[in-house]
Amino acid sequence: MPAERQSRVSRAETPRDMAETGFTPILRRFCTNVPELQVAVFVDDEGECVDYSARIGLFDAKIAGAQIHVLTHTIVEHGKRFLGAPHAYHVVADAREIVVRRVSDEYTLVLVCDPPAPLGALNHLVDAAVRDLRLEGGIAPPIWEPHRETLKVEVRASAGWGYAPTAFSERGLRHELIAVVGRWIDHEEQGAVCFMVRTASGEETVLVHKAREGRWLRRVD
Secondary structure, three states, X not given: OXXXXXXXXXXXXXXXXXXXXXXXXXXXXXXXXXXXXXXXXXXXXXXXXXXXXEOOOHHHHHHHHHHHHHHHHHHHHHHOOOOOOOOEEEEEOOOOEEXXXXXXXXXXXXXXXXXXXXXXXXXXXXXXXXXXXXHHHOOOOOOOOOOOOOEEEEEEEEOOOEEEEEEEEEOOEEEEEEEXXXXXXXXXXXXXXXXXXXXXXXXXXXXXXXXXXXXXXXXXX
């Protein structure tokens, strides 16, 4: 990273002005894993800050959440006429980039980054954060949530691991597995069990078992 680029990125988390909540570690994960990120703020349906993690001034962080909430409301109201119900968007500007993900009709996750935003890393973290924010807040997935179909995974007994996948079905298509390449525990995903698998077509993918939630996910990087 060039020196001029490094100088723009603040590494330290700004001291908080409110007590930590169950949402705090979920939001802090962004600042821990994404150097470009300056603000991760969780706002309610009035644009009020529920919780945050920030590297910039807290007033600016909370104002960003409130202002982007207004923009999100406008996009949802006008966009649904020809898009359906928007659930996420990304805005690129000369000084900052924002990534916004609606968690429900009442709550929104707002991320503010120095450009260029690392969308691959952010998308993975956003998916995990939305799930965790809903679990922590008892928030039901909204009817407009995309890709709501549950991944179905068939398993077999495994002497070394207890169980291992043999096939998975997604969007009506069943995929046979010819090999389990590896297995590990993802502690950032609350102890989820991850399997790197190879399908009969030669594709390699990661199946994630969220035992706490009783469901499987497929990680797409």
